[in-house]
Amino acid sequence: MAELALEVKELVKVYDPKKRGKHAGTGPVRALDGLSLEVREGELLGVLGPNGAGKTTAMRTIATLVRPTSGTVKIAGVDVEREPDRARMLLGYVSQEIALDRLLTVREHLVLAARLHRLTSSEARKRADEVLALVRLEEKADVRSRKLSGGMKKRVELGMGLVHHPKLLVLDEPTVGLDLDSRRALWDFLQGLKASGTGVLLATHSIEEAERLSDKVAIVDRGRVQRVGAPAELKAETKGDVLEVVLEGALPDDGFLEEAKKLEGARAVTRTRDGFEVATDEGARTFASLAALLTARGRAARSITYRKPTLEDVFLRVAGREFREEPV
Ligand SMILES: Nc1ncnc2c1ncn2[C@@H]1O[C@H](COP(=O)(O)OP(=O)(O)O)[C@@H](O)[C@H]1O
Ligand SMILES: [Mg+2]
Numbered sequence: 001m002a003e004l005a006l007e008v009k010e011l012v013k014v015y016d017p018k019k020r021g022k023h024a025g026t027g028p029v030r031a032l033d034g035l036s037l038e039v040r041e042g043e044l045l046g047v048l049g050p051n052g053a054g055k056t057t058a059m060r061t062i063a064t065l066v067r068p069t070s071g072t073v074k075i076a077g078v079d080v081e082r083e084p085d086r087a088r089m090l091l092g093y094v095s096q097e098i099a100l101d102r103l104l105t106v107r108e109h110l111v112l113a114a115r116l117h118r119l120t121s122s123e124a125r126k127r128a129d130e131v132l133a134l135v136r137l138e139e140k141a142d143v144r145s146r147k148l149s150g151g152m153k154k155r156v157e158l159g160m161g162l163v164h165h166p167k168l169l170v171l172d173e174p175t176v177g178l179d180l181d182s183r184r185a186l187w188d189f190l191q192g193l194k195a196s197g198t199g200v201l202l203a204t205h206s207i208e209e210a211e212r213l214s215d216k217v218a219i220v221d222r223g224r225v226q227r228v229g230a231p232a233e234l235k236a237e238t239k240g241d242v243l244e245v246v247l248e249g250a251l252p253d254d255g256f257l258e259e260a261k262k263l264e265g266a267r268a269v270t271r272t273r274d275g276f277e278v279a280t281d282e283g284a285r286t287f288a289s290l291a292a293l294l295t296a297r298g299r300a301a302r303s304i305t306y307r308k309p310t311l312e313d314v315f316l317r318v319a320g321r322e323f324r325e326e327p328v
């Protein structure tokens with residue numbers, strides 16, 4: 001089996017209350033609450049969780065930018081607490097916000113990143129050329145970063161994260177704010193990178209992105225990994241069906257949804273764009289009582305269909321609430 005590019009054990013991070021800034025006035029926040037992860041070389045682990053789940057804190061802690069309250073991080077076997085410099089040479093990190101120098105060119109950024117990772121000046125120039133090809137920015141090599149599109153800027157940052165051939169690349173929500181073409185290009189790029197043996201840790205709140213890219217997905221909520229597995233495995237573990245109901249006429253009101261929750265076998269009820277859906281372990285019985293409820297309420301369904309659970313349903317099951325709701 002491939003070597004471990006990353007091993008995270010029982011990470012805890014408690015932020016102290018701050019008087020100023022974005023987090024002013026809050027009490028201590030337990031952003032990570034015993035988070036454990038593993039990424040093998042050549043594997044992409046998607047860390048999927050809603051806003052506030054602790055993804056950025058986890059990525060920054062792994063990248064040695066935040067000190068954990070407790071727990072351990074090893075990059076390719078090197079403990080970041082004991083040997084931070086060695087660990088940094090083994091990992092590349094791309095933050096969510098673009099942080100380029102407006103006045104530096106693409107090539108200058110890459111050379112700078114290589115020099116910071118202790119390549120000699122001639123090695124750095126050579127490697128910059130290779131990375132320019134890798135992220136397909138040869139034609140923009142001498143363009144200042146302020147002139148680049150969002151997608152190109154992200155590719156510069158990816159390149160900077162890869163100049164030193166890291167064993168692990170850590171990406172925090174890399175496609176937020178990118179247009180569809182740039183997202184697709186980045187997804188393709190990551191597939192190729194995996195094939196080269198690099199381990200990739202990718203934080204995302206996009207179910208689609210997690211599903212498309214991940215060999216394994218870790219579903220993170222409230223600072224912990226709630227479930228981990230291949231997307232297909234996670235969905236298969238989530239037993240039962242979902243009944244999708246498209247209604248004629250008005251959307252269901254709260255009272256109606258409350259009654260739907262009491263249908264036989266129903267586990268959860270969620271609104272959809274044109275009706276609602278019911279997660280159930282007993283499709284046939286739920287179906288029958290649903291038909292009765294619709295009749296009693298004088299409502300007609302345009303369609304009622306069964307579907308298999310998605311990753312969204314997996315999240316609903318493990319977290320007990322919808323993915324898009326704010327955490328309580
Ligand atoms: N510097 C900080 N000080 C205090 N609280 C913070 C800080 N950074 C993040 N948090 C809090 O920690 C929790 C996790 O945040 P974060 O790691 O950014 O999650 P995500 O990236 O999944 O949205 C949130 O409740 C957030 O408000
Ligand atoms: Mg974040």
